[in-house]
Amino acid sequence: xxxxxxxxxxxxxxxxxxxxxxxxxxxxxxxxxxxxxxxxxxxxxxxxxxxxxxxxxxxxxxxxxxxxxxxxxxxxxxxxxxxxxxxxxxxxxxxxxxxxxxxxxxxxxxxxxxxxxxxxxxxxxxxxxxxxxxxxxxxxxxxxxxxxxxxxxxxxxxxxxxxxxxxxxxxxxxxxxxxxxxxxxxxxxxxxxxxx
Amino acid sequence: xxxxxxxxxxxxxxxxxxxxxxxxxxxxxxxxxxxxxxxxxxxxxxxxxxxxxxxxxxxxxxxxxxxxxxxxxxxxxxxxxxxxxxxxxxxxxxxxxxxxxxxxxxxxxxxxxxxxxxxxxxxxxxxxxxxxxxxxxxxxxxxxxxxxxxxxxxxxxxxxxxxxxxxxxxxxxxxxxxxxxxxxxxxxxxxxxxxxxxxxxxxxxxxxxxxxxxxxxxxxxxxxxxxxxxxxxxxxxxxxxxxxxxxxxxxxxxxxxxxxxxxxxxxxxxxxxxxxxxxxxxxxxxxxxxxxxxxxxxxxxxxxxxxxxxxxxxxxxxxxxxxxxxxxxxxxxxxxxxxxxxx
Numbered sequence: 001x002x003x004x005x006x007x008x009x010x011x012x013x014x015x016x017x018x019x020x021x022x023x024x025x026x027x028x029x030x031x032x033x034x035x036x037x038x039x040x041x042x043x044x045x046x047x048x049x050x051x052x053x054x055x056x057x058x059x060x061x062x063x064x065x066x067x068x069x070x071x072x073x074x075x076x077x078x079x080x081x082x083x084x085x086x087x088x089x090x091x092x093x094x095x096x097x098x099x100x101x102x103x104x105x106x107x108x109x110x111x112x113x114x115x116x117x118x119x120x121x122x123x124x125x126x127x128x129x130x131x132x133x134x135x136x137x138x139x140x141x142x143x144x145x146x147x148x149x150x151x152x153x154x155x156x157x158x159x160x161x162x163x164x165x166x167x168x169x170x171x172x173x174x175x176x177x178x179x180x181x182x183x184x185x186x187x188x189x190x191x192x193x194x195x196x
Numbered sequence: 197x198x199x200x201x202x203x204x205x206x207x208x209x210x211x212x213x214x215x216x217x218x219x220x221x222x223x224x225x226x227x228x229x230x231x232x233x234x235x236x237x238x239x240x241x242x243x244x245x246x247x248x249x250x251x252x253x254x255x256x257x258x259x260x261x262x263x264x265x266x267x268x269x270x271x272x273x274x275x276x277x278x279x280x281x282x283x284x285x286x287x288x289x290x291x292x293x294x295x296x297x298x299x300x301x302x303x304x305x306x307x308x309x310x311x312x313x314x315x316x317x318x319x320x321x322x323x324x325x326x327x328x329x330x331x332x333x334x335x336x337x338x339x340x341x342x343x344x345x346x347x348x349x350x351x352x353x354x355x356x357x358x359x360x361x362x363x364x365x366x367x368x369x370x371x372x373x374x375x376x377x378x379x380x381x382x383x384x385x386x387x388x389x390x391x392x393x394x395x396x397x398x399x400x401x402x403x404x405x406x407x408x409x410x411x412x413x414x415x416x417x418x419x420x421x422x423x424x425x426x427x428x429x430x431x432x433x434x435x436x437x438x439x440x441x442x443x444x445x446x447x448x449x450x451x452x453x454x455x456x457x458x459x460x461x462x463x464x465x466x467x468x469x470x471x472x473x474x475x476x477x478x479x480x481x482x483x484x485x486x487x488x489x490x491x492x493x494x495x496x497x498x499x500x501x502x503x504x505x506x507x508x509x510x511x512x513x514x515x516x517x518x519x520x521x522x523x524x525x526x527x528x529x530x531x532x533x534x535x536x537x538x539x
Contacts, residue, residue: 034502041234041501051238 063180066129066144069122070173071166074112079166080141081120082113087133087142095126096133113139120165124149124158143175209309212289219492220443221251227443227496234500258436266429270336277333278430278437284326285444291315292451293377295461295481299473307481308377315376316368319452320361323407326445327353330409330416333438334426345425348507349416352406355514356413360403362522363396366529367456380460385467388459395525397457399518404449406514409442411499415507450491451484458487 026032052059072080083100099119103111110116133142152158167173225240225247232239240247265274295307312318327350334346367389371379383389390397406413417425427438454460461480471479505513 037501038497041497044236045230045233047236049233049238050236053238 061146064178064183065146066131066178068124068145068147068149069127069133069160069165070143070145070175071120071162072141072143072173072175073167073169076109076112077169078110078112079116080112080139081117082115082139082141083117083120084115084138086136086138090132090136091127092130092132093126093128095123095128097121117162120162122160122165124160125155143173144178145173145175146177204305205309208307209290212294212309213286216286216289216444216447217440219447220440221255223443223446223492224254224439225250226492227499230493230496231500234497255436258433261432263434264429264431266338268338269429270338273332273336275434277329277336277426278434278441279329280332281326281329281441282437282444284322284329285441285448287322288319288448289451291318291376292448292455293380293460295484296477297473298477306377307477311375311377314374316364316374316379319376320357320364323353323360324357326407329441330426333430337426337429339429341423342426342428345416345428349409349426352409352413352415352510352514355511356403356406356518359399359514359518359522360407362519362526363393363399363403364456366393366396366522366525369526369529369533376455376460380455380462383459383462385462386459386464388457388462390457393457393525393529395521396529397453399522399525400457401453402513402518404453405495405498406510408445408449408495410446410495412502412505413510414499414504415510446492446495447488450488450495453491454484454487460484460487 074080083098085098085100088094088096088098097119098117098121100115101118103114103116107116129144131144134144149158228250229239229247231237240250243249243253265271290309291312293306293308293311297304297306299305330349330353331346334342334349337343367379368374370389370392371382373379373382379389405411409416415425417427427435430438461477461484463480463483466476466480469476469479
Protein backbone atom coordinates (compact mmCIF):
# COMPACT_ATOMS: atom_id res chain seq x y z
CA UNK A 1 0.00 0.00 0.00
CA UNK A 2 1.26 3.45 -0.85
CA UNK A 3 1.73 5.82 1.98
CA UNK A 4 1.06 9.50 1.51
CA UNK A 5 4.09 11.66 1.98
CA UNK A 6 3.47 13.67 5.11
CA UNK A 7 5.38 16.70 3.90
CA UNK A 8 3.93 17.14 0.44
CA UNK A 9 0.71 15.15 0.56
CA UNK A 10 1.81 13.45 -2.65
CA UNK A 11 1.11 9.85 -3.57
CA UNK A 12 4.01 9.46 -5.96
CA UNK A 13 6.49 11.26 -3.70
CA UNK A 14 7.74 13.15 -6.72
CA UNK A 15 5.76 16.36 -6.40
CA UNK A 16 7.62 19.44 -5.26
CA UNK A 17 6.33 22.49 -3.49
CA UNK A 18 6.63 25.58 -5.70
CA UNK A 19 9.15 28.02 -4.36
CA UNK A 20 8.94 31.71 -5.13
CA UNK A 21 12.22 32.63 -3.50
CA UNK A 22 14.29 35.45 -4.94
CA UNK A 23 16.70 34.34 -7.63
CA UNK A 24 20.36 34.53 -6.77
CA UNK A 25 22.71 36.67 -8.87
CA UNK A 26 24.00 33.63 -10.73
CA UNK A 27 20.44 32.66 -11.57
CA UNK A 28 19.48 36.16 -12.64
CA UNK A 29 22.23 36.58 -15.21
CA UNK A 30 21.22 33.22 -16.74
CA UNK A 31 24.71 32.54 -18.08
CA UNK A 32 25.47 29.51 -15.86
CA UNK A 33 22.12 28.01 -16.83
CA UNK A 34 22.83 28.71 -20.51
CA UNK A 35 26.23 27.04 -20.31
CA UNK A 36 24.59 24.06 -18.61
CA UNK A 37 22.09 23.93 -21.47
CA UNK A 38 24.92 23.91 -24.01
CA UNK A 39 26.38 20.94 -22.15
CA UNK A 40 23.12 19.05 -22.40
CA UNK A 41 22.62 19.70 -26.11
CA UNK A 42 26.20 18.87 -27.07
CA UNK A 43 25.78 15.65 -25.10
CA UNK A 44 22.87 14.77 -27.36
CA UNK A 45 24.89 15.79 -30.41
CA UNK A 46 27.30 12.92 -29.82
CA UNK A 47 24.65 10.43 -28.78
CA UNK A 48 23.65 7.65 -31.12
CA UNK A 49 20.68 8.68 -33.20
CA UNK A 50 17.42 6.84 -32.63
CA UNK A 51 16.54 6.86 -36.33
CA UNK A 52 15.79 3.60 -38.13
CA UNK A 53 16.45 4.06 -41.87
CA UNK A 54 13.09 2.60 -42.81
CA UNK A 55 13.02 1.06 -46.23
CA UNK A 56 16.54 -0.35 -45.81
CA UNK A 57 16.36 -1.24 -42.14
CA UNK A 58 13.20 -2.52 -40.58
CA UNK A 59 12.23 -2.47 -36.96
CA UNK A 60 12.08 -6.05 -35.64
CA UNK A 61 8.50 -7.26 -35.39
CA UNK A 62 6.97 -9.84 -33.08
CA UNK A 63 6.81 -13.48 -34.11
CA UNK A 64 3.03 -13.36 -34.15
CA UNK A 65 2.77 -9.92 -35.78
CA UNK A 66 -0.61 -9.36 -37.38
CA UNK A 67 -0.33 -7.45 -40.66
CA UNK A 68 -1.98 -7.44 -44.08
CA UNK A 69 -4.58 -10.14 -44.71
CA UNK A 70 -4.39 -12.94 -47.25
CA UNK A 71 -7.18 -15.11 -48.65
CA UNK A 72 -5.69 -18.57 -48.92
CA UNK A 73 -6.16 -21.14 -51.65
CA UNK A 74 -6.19 -24.88 -51.00
CA UNK A 75 -3.64 -27.40 -52.31
CA UNK A 76 -5.32 -27.52 -55.72
CA UNK A 77 -5.30 -23.75 -56.03
CA UNK A 78 -8.99 -23.25 -55.31
CA UNK A 79 -10.16 -20.36 -53.16
CA UNK A 80 -11.08 -21.61 -49.71
CA UNK A 81 -13.49 -18.82 -48.82
CA UNK A 82 -17.15 -19.80 -48.84
CA UNK A 83 -18.52 -16.32 -48.14
CA UNK A 84 -20.20 -17.38 -44.92
CA UNK A 85 -19.75 -13.85 -43.58
CA UNK A 86 -18.47 -14.92 -40.15
CA UNK A 87 -15.35 -12.78 -40.54
CA UNK A 88 -17.43 -9.72 -41.37
CA UNK A 89 -19.66 -10.50 -38.39
CA UNK A 90 -16.76 -10.92 -36.02
CA UNK A 91 -14.97 -7.81 -37.22
CA UNK A 92 -15.19 -5.18 -34.45
CA UNK A 93 -14.23 -2.41 -36.85
CA UNK A 94 -16.72 -3.50 -39.55
CA UNK A 95 -13.96 -3.39 -42.11
CA UNK A 96 -15.01 -6.43 -44.15
CA UNK A 97 -17.75 -6.55 -46.79
CA UNK A 98 -18.53 -9.31 -49.22
CA UNK A 99 -21.02 -10.39 -51.87
CA UNK A 100 -21.65 -14.12 -52.21
CA UNK A 101 -22.52 -16.10 -55.32
CA UNK A 102 -23.23 -19.71 -56.22
CA UNK A 103 -20.50 -21.70 -57.89
CA UNK A 104 -21.26 -22.82 -61.48
CA UNK A 105 -20.44 -26.26 -62.80
CA UNK A 106 -17.51 -25.02 -64.87
CA UNK A 107 -16.03 -23.15 -61.90
CA UNK A 108 -15.25 -26.29 -59.91
CA UNK A 109 -11.52 -25.76 -60.29
CA UNK A 110 -11.72 -22.16 -59.03
CA UNK A 111 -13.69 -22.42 -55.82
CA UNK A 112 -13.52 -25.09 -53.21
CA UNK A 113 -17.03 -24.64 -51.80
CA UNK A 114 -20.44 -24.41 -53.49
CA UNK A 115 -20.78 -20.81 -52.44
CA UNK A 116 -18.03 -18.27 -52.90
CA UNK A 117 -17.34 -14.52 -52.61
CA UNK A 118 -17.51 -12.57 -55.87
CA UNK A 119 -16.57 -9.42 -53.99
CA UNK A 120 -14.48 -9.47 -50.86
CA UNK A 121 -13.24 -6.13 -49.58
CA UNK A 122 -11.29 -5.11 -46.50
CA UNK A 123 -10.94 -1.44 -45.67
CA UNK A 124 -7.40 -1.27 -44.34
CA UNK A 125 -8.03 2.12 -42.78
CA UNK A 126 -10.83 0.69 -40.65
CA UNK A 127 -9.10 -2.59 -39.84
CA UNK A 128 -7.52 -2.73 -36.41
CA UNK A 129 -5.57 -5.91 -37.16
CA UNK A 130 -7.06 -7.76 -34.19
CA UNK A 131 -7.13 -11.10 -36.01
CA UNK A 132 -10.70 -11.97 -35.04
CA UNK A 133 -11.56 -12.67 -38.69
CA UNK A 134 -8.87 -15.31 -38.79
CA UNK A 135 -10.17 -16.82 -35.60
CA UNK A 136 -13.77 -16.82 -36.80
CA UNK A 137 -13.05 -18.39 -40.18
CA UNK A 138 -14.35 -22.00 -40.33
CA UNK A 139 -12.64 -22.71 -43.64
CA UNK A 140 -9.12 -21.47 -42.76
CA UNK A 141 -9.42 -19.07 -45.66
CA UNK A 142 -8.35 -15.74 -44.16
CA UNK A 143 -5.06 -15.22 -42.37
CA UNK A 144 -3.10 -12.22 -41.22
CA UNK A 145 0.48 -12.12 -42.52
CA UNK A 146 3.59 -10.36 -41.27
CA UNK A 147 3.44 -7.93 -44.18
CA UNK A 148 2.82 -4.25 -43.51
CA UNK A 149 0.05 -2.43 -45.36
CA UNK A 150 1.95 0.10 -47.48
CA UNK A 151 1.14 3.79 -47.47
CA UNK A 152 -0.94 5.26 -50.27
CA UNK A 153 -2.23 8.59 -51.52
CA UNK A 154 -6.00 8.13 -51.59
CA UNK A 155 -8.45 6.73 -49.09
CA UNK A 156 -10.11 4.68 -51.80
CA UNK A 157 -6.83 2.90 -52.46
CA UNK A 158 -6.92 1.41 -48.99
CA UNK A 159 -10.02 -0.69 -49.76
CA UNK A 160 -8.37 -3.96 -50.74
CA UNK A 161 -10.40 -6.17 -53.07
CA UNK A 162 -9.85 -9.78 -54.04
CA UNK A 163 -7.16 -8.72 -56.52
CA UNK A 164 -4.90 -7.78 -53.63
CA UNK A 165 -6.15 -10.20 -50.98
CA UNK A 166 -6.28 -13.62 -52.66
CA UNK A 167 -2.86 -15.20 -52.77
CA UNK A 168 -1.43 -15.50 -56.28
CA UNK A 169 -1.22 -19.05 -57.62
CA UNK A 170 2.47 -18.84 -58.45
CA UNK A 171 3.42 -17.06 -55.24
CA UNK A 172 1.80 -18.81 -52.29
CA UNK A 173 1.88 -16.85 -49.03
CA UNK A 174 3.37 -18.63 -46.06
CA UNK A 175 1.22 -18.08 -43.00
CA UNK A 176 2.84 -20.70 -40.79
CA UNK A 177 5.34 -18.36 -39.17
CA UNK A 178 2.55 -16.92 -37.05
CA UNK A 179 1.21 -20.36 -36.10
CA UNK A 180 3.56 -20.94 -33.20
CA UNK A 181 2.98 -23.93 -30.95
CA UNK A 182 1.27 -21.73 -28.44
CA UNK A 183 -1.11 -20.26 -31.00
CA UNK A 184 -1.94 -23.69 -32.43
CA UNK A 185 -2.64 -25.05 -28.97
CA UNK A 186 -4.95 -22.15 -28.38
CA UNK A 187 -6.77 -22.73 -31.67
CA UNK A 188 -7.17 -26.46 -31.16
CA UNK A 189 -9.41 -25.95 -28.19
CA UNK A 190 -11.76 -23.15 -29.08
CA UNK A 191 -13.98 -23.96 -26.15
CA UNK A 192 -11.72 -22.31 -23.62
CA UNK A 193 -13.57 -20.34 -21.06
CA UNK A 194 -12.91 -16.92 -22.54
CA UNK A 195 -14.10 -18.03 -25.98
CA UNK A 196 -17.52 -19.18 -24.96
CA UNK B 197 46.02 51.29 -60.45
CA UNK B 198 46.99 49.26 -63.46
CA UNK B 199 44.77 46.80 -65.31
CA UNK B 200 46.38 43.87 -63.51
CA UNK B 201 45.38 45.25 -60.16
CA UNK B 202 41.78 45.82 -61.19
CA UNK B 203 41.59 42.33 -62.68
CA UNK B 204 42.98 40.87 -59.46
CA UNK B 205 40.41 42.71 -57.35
CA UNK B 206 37.62 41.60 -59.68
CA UNK B 207 38.67 37.98 -59.39
CA UNK B 208 39.02 38.23 -55.62
CA UNK B 209 35.60 39.84 -55.24
CA UNK B 210 33.98 37.14 -57.39
CA UNK B 211 35.70 34.37 -55.46
CA UNK B 212 34.60 35.81 -52.13
CA UNK B 213 31.06 36.23 -53.45
CA UNK B 214 31.04 32.63 -54.62
CA UNK B 215 32.45 31.36 -51.33
CA UNK B 216 29.88 33.36 -49.35
CA UNK B 217 27.04 31.94 -51.46
CA UNK B 218 28.43 28.42 -51.27
CA UNK B 219 28.86 28.60 -47.51
CA UNK B 220 25.36 30.03 -47.08
CA UNK B 221 23.98 27.27 -49.30
CA UNK B 222 25.64 24.55 -47.32
CA UNK B 223 24.82 26.25 -44.02
CA UNK B 224 21.20 25.34 -44.71
CA UNK B 225 22.20 21.70 -44.91
CA UNK B 226 24.53 21.96 -41.92
CA UNK B 227 21.77 23.65 -39.94
CA UNK B 228 19.36 20.81 -40.63
CA UNK B 229 22.01 18.19 -39.99
CA UNK B 230 23.11 19.83 -36.75
CA UNK B 231 19.50 20.22 -35.66
CA UNK B 232 19.00 16.54 -36.35
CA UNK B 233 22.01 15.47 -34.34
CA UNK B 234 21.03 17.73 -31.44
CA UNK B 235 17.64 16.02 -31.39
CA UNK B 236 19.02 12.48 -31.71
CA UNK B 237 17.96 12.32 -35.36
CA UNK B 238 20.02 12.07 -38.54
CA UNK B 239 18.80 15.02 -40.57
CA UNK B 240 18.44 14.95 -44.36
CA UNK B 241 20.49 12.08 -45.82
CA UNK B 242 18.64 10.94 -48.93
CA UNK B 243 19.84 13.39 -51.60
CA UNK B 244 23.36 12.16 -52.33
CA UNK B 245 25.78 10.78 -49.78
CA UNK B 246 24.91 12.30 -46.41
CA UNK B 247 22.43 14.65 -48.09
CA UNK B 248 25.15 16.48 -50.02
CA UNK B 249 22.74 17.51 -52.81
CA UNK B 250 20.00 18.65 -50.44
CA UNK B 251 20.78 22.39 -50.87
CA UNK B 252 20.59 21.99 -54.66
CA UNK B 253 17.25 20.24 -54.34
CA UNK B 254 15.98 22.96 -52.00
CA UNK B 255 17.19 25.67 -54.35
CA UNK B 256 15.54 24.00 -57.34
CA UNK B 257 12.33 23.62 -55.40
CA UNK B 258 12.33 27.33 -54.54
CA UNK B 259 12.93 28.24 -58.18
CA UNK B 260 10.04 26.15 -59.43
CA UNK B 261 7.56 27.25 -56.76
CA UNK B 262 4.74 29.51 -57.83
CA UNK B 263 5.68 33.17 -57.79
CA UNK B 264 2.88 34.69 -55.76
CA UNK B 265 2.34 38.35 -55.01
CA UNK B 266 -0.57 39.63 -52.91
CA UNK B 267 -2.95 41.75 -54.98
CA UNK B 268 -2.71 44.69 -52.60
CA UNK B 269 1.07 44.58 -52.32
CA UNK B 270 3.24 47.49 -53.41
CA UNK B 271 4.89 45.85 -56.40
CA UNK B 272 8.12 47.84 -56.51
CA UNK B 273 8.83 47.67 -52.80
CA UNK B 274 7.76 44.03 -52.67
CA UNK B 275 10.57 43.12 -55.04
CA UNK B 276 12.99 45.65 -53.57
CA UNK B 277 12.75 44.11 -50.07
CA UNK B 278 14.47 40.75 -50.65
CA UNK B 279 16.90 42.23 -53.20
CA UNK B 280 18.05 44.84 -50.70
CA UNK B 281 18.40 42.27 -47.94
CA UNK B 282 20.50 40.05 -50.16
CA UNK B 283 22.67 42.88 -51.44
CA UNK B 284 23.40 44.25 -47.99
CA UNK B 285 24.17 40.81 -46.65
CA UNK B 286 26.84 40.42 -49.33
CA UNK B 287 28.28 43.95 -49.10
CA UNK B 288 30.00 43.45 -45.75
CA UNK B 289 32.31 40.75 -47.04
CA UNK B 290 34.33 43.38 -48.95
CA UNK B 291 36.17 44.75 -45.92
CA UNK B 292 36.81 41.51 -44.06
CA UNK B 293 40.49 40.51 -44.29
CA UNK B 294 40.22 36.92 -45.48
CA UNK B 295 43.94 36.41 -45.24
CA UNK B 296 47.33 38.07 -45.25
CA UNK B 297 49.09 39.07 -48.49
CA UNK B 298 50.16 36.76 -51.30
CA UNK B 299 53.54 37.44 -52.95
CA UNK B 300 53.34 36.79 -56.70
CA UNK B 301 56.31 37.90 -58.87
CA UNK B 302 57.43 40.35 -56.24
CA UNK B 303 54.07 42.11 -56.01
CA UNK B 304 52.02 41.88 -52.84
CA UNK B 305 48.39 40.97 -53.33
CA UNK B 306 46.12 41.47 -50.32
CA UNK B 307 43.40 38.91 -49.68
CA UNK B 308 41.09 41.72 -48.66
CA UNK B 309 38.95 43.35 -51.32
CA UNK B 310 39.06 46.82 -49.79
CA UNK B 311 41.29 47.77 -46.86
CA UNK B 312 39.47 51.00 -46.07
CA UNK B 313 40.65 52.83 -42.97
CA UNK B 314 37.11 53.02 -41.56
CA UNK B 315 36.37 49.28 -41.96
CA UNK B 316 34.59 48.91 -38.64
CA UNK B 317 32.44 51.95 -39.33
CA UNK B 318 31.62 50.64 -42.81
CA UNK B 319 30.42 47.34 -41.37
CA UNK B 320 28.10 49.08 -38.94
CA UNK B 321 26.81 51.43 -41.61
CA UNK B 322 25.92 48.46 -43.81
CA UNK B 323 24.37 46.58 -40.89
CA UNK B 324 22.11 49.56 -40.18
CA UNK B 325 20.81 49.53 -43.75
CA UNK B 326 20.06 45.83 -43.34
CA UNK B 327 16.91 46.63 -41.42
CA UNK B 328 15.46 48.40 -44.48
CA UNK B 329 15.27 45.20 -46.49
CA UNK B 330 13.14 43.58 -43.81
CA UNK B 331 11.08 46.69 -43.09
CA UNK B 332 10.34 47.34 -46.77
CA UNK B 333 9.45 43.70 -47.38
CA UNK B 334 7.14 43.59 -44.36
CA UNK B 335 5.48 46.86 -45.27
CA UNK B 336 5.03 46.07 -48.95
CA UNK B 337 3.35 42.73 -48.21
CA UNK B 338 0.30 44.57 -46.84
CA UNK B 339 -0.19 41.84 -44.25
CA UNK B 340 -0.51 42.43 -40.53
CA UNK B 341 1.76 39.53 -39.56
CA UNK B 342 4.42 40.70 -41.96
CA UNK B 343 4.14 44.24 -40.65
CA UNK B 344 4.36 43.17 -37.00
CA UNK B 345 7.38 41.05 -37.84
CA UNK B 346 9.01 43.93 -39.68
CA UNK B 347 8.34 46.41 -36.87
CA UNK B 348 9.75 43.95 -34.38
CA UNK B 349 12.81 43.44 -36.53
CA UNK B 350 13.36 47.15 -36.93
CA UNK B 351 13.13 47.99 -33.24
CA UNK B 352 15.20 44.95 -32.28
CA UNK B 353 17.99 45.69 -34.72
CA UNK B 354 18.16 49.37 -33.80
CA UNK B 355 18.24 48.54 -30.09
CA UNK B 356 20.99 45.99 -30.36
CA UNK B 357 23.08 48.02 -32.77
CA UNK B 358 23.78 50.46 -29.95
CA UNK B 359 25.19 47.90 -27.55
CA UNK B 360 27.04 46.22 -30.40
CA UNK B 361 28.80 49.40 -31.51
CA UNK B 362 29.58 50.25 -27.90
CA UNK B 363 31.26 46.88 -27.36
CA UNK B 364 33.37 47.50 -30.46
CA UNK B 365 34.42 50.96 -29.30
CA UNK B 366 36.44 49.28 -26.54
CA UNK B 367 38.29 47.27 -29.19
CA UNK B 368 38.85 50.37 -31.29
CA UNK B 369 40.22 52.21 -28.23
CA UNK B 370 42.65 49.37 -27.57
CA UNK B 371 43.92 49.03 -31.12
CA UNK B 372 43.67 52.70 -32.02
CA UNK B 373 42.45 51.98 -35.54
CA UNK B 374 39.21 51.44 -37.44
CA UNK B 375 40.84 49.35 -40.16
CA UNK B 376 39.96 45.69 -39.82
CA UNK B 377 43.29 44.63 -41.30
CA UNK B 378 45.24 46.60 -38.69
CA UNK B 379 43.05 45.20 -35.91
CA UNK B 380 43.81 41.67 -37.12
CA UNK B 381 47.54 42.34 -37.49
CA UNK B 382 47.70 43.55 -33.89
CA UNK B 383 46.38 40.15 -32.73
CA UNK B 384 49.48 38.35 -34.00
CA UNK B 385 49.96 34.78 -32.79
CA UNK B 386 47.87 34.17 -29.71
CA UNK B 387 47.56 37.84 -28.76
CA UNK B 388 43.81 37.79 -29.38
CA UNK B 389 41.40 40.50 -28.29
CA UNK B 390 39.23 37.97 -26.48
CA UNK B 391 41.80 37.81 -23.65
CA UNK B 392 41.51 41.56 -23.12
CA UNK B 393 37.83 42.03 -23.88
CA UNK B 394 35.86 39.00 -22.61
CA UNK B 395 32.91 41.20 -21.66
CA UNK B 396 33.06 43.03 -24.93
CA UNK B 397 32.99 39.66 -26.69
CA UNK B 398 29.99 38.49 -24.68
CA UNK B 399 28.05 41.66 -25.49
CA UNK B 400 29.10 41.52 -29.13
CA UNK B 401 28.08 37.92 -29.67
CA UNK B 402 24.69 38.41 -27.99
CA UNK B 403 24.09 41.45 -30.18
CA UNK B 404 25.27 39.53 -33.23
CA UNK B 405 22.56 36.96 -32.59
CA UNK B 406 20.00 39.73 -32.30
CA UNK B 407 21.24 41.47 -35.46
CA UNK B 408 21.03 38.26 -37.46
CA UNK B 409 17.49 37.66 -36.17
CA UNK B 410 18.68 34.26 -35.02
CA UNK B 411 17.32 32.29 -32.13
CA UNK B 412 16.96 33.14 -29.22
CA UNK B 413 16.18 36.55 -30.72
CA UNK B 414 14.21 35.35 -33.74
CA UNK B 415 11.08 37.26 -32.77
CA UNK B 416 10.67 38.93 -36.18
CA UNK B 417 10.04 35.57 -37.77
CA UNK B 418 8.78 33.45 -34.88
CA UNK B 419 6.82 30.79 -36.68
CA UNK B 420 4.32 30.13 -33.93
CA UNK B 421 3.07 33.67 -33.44
CA UNK B 422 3.71 35.46 -36.70
CA UNK B 423 3.63 32.58 -39.22
CA UNK B 424 7.00 33.60 -40.61
CA UNK B 425 6.92 37.30 -39.77
CA UNK B 426 8.13 39.69 -42.44
CA UNK B 427 8.30 36.99 -45.12
CA UNK B 428 4.81 35.61 -44.54
CA UNK B 429 3.60 36.70 -47.99
CA UNK B 430 6.76 35.80 -49.85
CA UNK B 431 7.14 32.70 -51.96
CA UNK B 432 9.48 31.16 -54.51
CA UNK B 433 12.96 32.66 -54.87
CA UNK B 434 12.05 35.92 -53.10
CA UNK B 435 11.48 33.89 -49.95
CA UNK B 436 14.66 32.03 -50.84
CA UNK B 437 16.53 35.35 -50.89
CA UNK B 438 15.31 36.22 -47.40
CA UNK B 439 16.24 32.83 -46.00
CA UNK B 440 19.53 32.84 -47.86
CA UNK B 441 20.42 36.32 -46.62
CA UNK B 442 19.95 35.06 -43.06
CA UNK B 443 22.62 32.43 -43.60
CA UNK B 444 24.96 34.88 -45.32
CA UNK B 445 24.50 37.23 -42.38
CA UNK B 446 25.34 34.39 -40.07
CA UNK B 447 28.49 33.66 -42.04
CA UNK B 448 29.56 37.32 -42.12
CA UNK B 449 28.79 37.76 -38.41
CA UNK B 450 30.93 34.73 -37.63
CA UNK B 451 33.69 36.23 -39.75
CA UNK B 452 33.39 39.51 -37.85
CA UNK B 453 33.56 37.74 -34.50
CA UNK B 454 36.62 35.81 -35.62
CA UNK B 455 38.21 39.00 -37.00
CA UNK B 456 37.58 41.26 -34.05
CA UNK B 457 38.07 38.88 -31.13
CA UNK B 458 39.78 35.72 -32.29
CA UNK B 459 42.70 37.06 -34.29
CA UNK B 460 41.32 36.58 -37.81
CA UNK B 461 43.90 34.65 -39.82
CA UNK B 462 46.40 34.60 -36.92
CA UNK B 463 46.98 31.35 -35.11
CA UNK B 464 49.28 30.29 -32.27
CA UNK B 465 52.92 29.38 -33.07
CA UNK B 466 52.59 30.77 -36.60
CA UNK B 467 56.16 32.13 -36.44
CA UNK B 468 57.69 28.80 -35.37
CA UNK B 469 56.53 26.90 -38.44
CA UNK B 470 59.28 28.25 -40.76
CA UNK B 471 56.86 28.37 -43.67
CA UNK B 472 57.21 30.65 -46.66
CA UNK B 473 55.11 33.81 -46.68
CA UNK B 474 52.58 32.48 -49.19
CA UNK B 475 52.15 29.13 -47.45
CA UNK B 476 51.61 30.91 -44.15
CA UNK B 477 48.99 33.15 -45.75
CA UNK B 478 47.07 30.21 -47.17
CA UNK B 479 47.28 28.31 -43.90
CA UNK B 480 46.13 31.46 -42.08
CA UNK B 481 43.13 31.77 -44.37
CA UNK B 482 42.21 28.15 -43.70
CA UNK B 483 42.50 28.75 -39.96
CA UNK B 484 40.30 31.81 -40.34
CA UNK B 485 37.77 29.70 -42.20
CA UNK B 486 37.85 27.07 -39.45
CA UNK B 487 37.18 29.78 -36.86
CA UNK B 488 34.24 31.05 -38.92
CA UNK B 489 32.81 27.56 -39.28
CA UNK B 490 33.08 27.06 -35.53
CA UNK B 491 31.03 30.20 -34.93
CA UNK B 492 28.51 29.18 -37.58
CA UNK B 493 28.17 25.94 -35.64
CA UNK B 494 27.89 27.94 -32.43
CA UNK B 495 25.01 29.95 -33.94
CA UNK B 496 23.22 26.66 -34.60
CA UNK B 497 24.14 25.24 -31.24
CA UNK B 498 22.50 28.24 -29.58
CA UNK B 499 19.44 27.96 -31.79
CA UNK B 500 18.78 24.39 -30.75
CA UNK B 501 19.50 25.03 -27.08
CA UNK B 502 17.82 28.25 -25.98
CA UNK B 503 14.13 29.09 -26.09
CA UNK B 504 12.96 32.35 -27.67
CA UNK B 505 12.87 35.55 -25.66
CA UNK B 506 9.64 37.36 -24.96
CA UNK B 507 9.51 40.78 -26.57
CA UNK B 508 9.72 42.81 -23.36
CA UNK B 509 12.57 40.60 -22.14
CA UNK B 510 14.39 41.26 -25.39
CA UNK B 511 14.04 45.02 -25.03
CA UNK B 512 14.99 44.95 -21.35
CA UNK B 513 18.08 42.87 -22.09
CA UNK B 514 19.13 45.23 -24.86
CA UNK B 515 18.55 48.59 -23.20
CA UNK B 516 18.86 47.88 -19.49
CA UNK B 517 21.58 45.24 -19.42
CA UNK B 518 23.76 45.16 -22.50
CA UNK B 519 23.95 48.90 -23.18
CA UNK B 520 25.02 49.85 -19.60
CA UNK B 521 27.42 46.90 -19.54
CA UNK B 522 28.96 48.04 -22.80
CA UNK B 523 29.38 51.59 -21.46
CA UNK B 524 30.99 50.26 -18.26
CA UNK B 525 33.27 48.18 -20.47
CA UNK B 526 34.33 51.30 -22.35
CA UNK B 527 35.03 53.15 -19.11
CA UNK B 528 37.09 50.32 -17.65
CA UNK B 529 39.02 49.92 -20.90
CA UNK B 530 39.72 53.64 -21.03
CA UNK B 531 40.84 53.62 -17.41
CA UNK B 532 43.24 50.73 -17.95
CA UNK B 533 44.67 52.35 -21.10
CA UNK B 534 45.20 55.61 -19.19
CA UNK B 535 47.02 53.84 -16.34
CA UNK B 536 49.18 51.92 -18.84
CA UNK B 537 50.17 55.13 -20.60
CA UNK B 538 51.21 56.76 -17.32
CA UNK B 539 53.31 53.86 -16.10
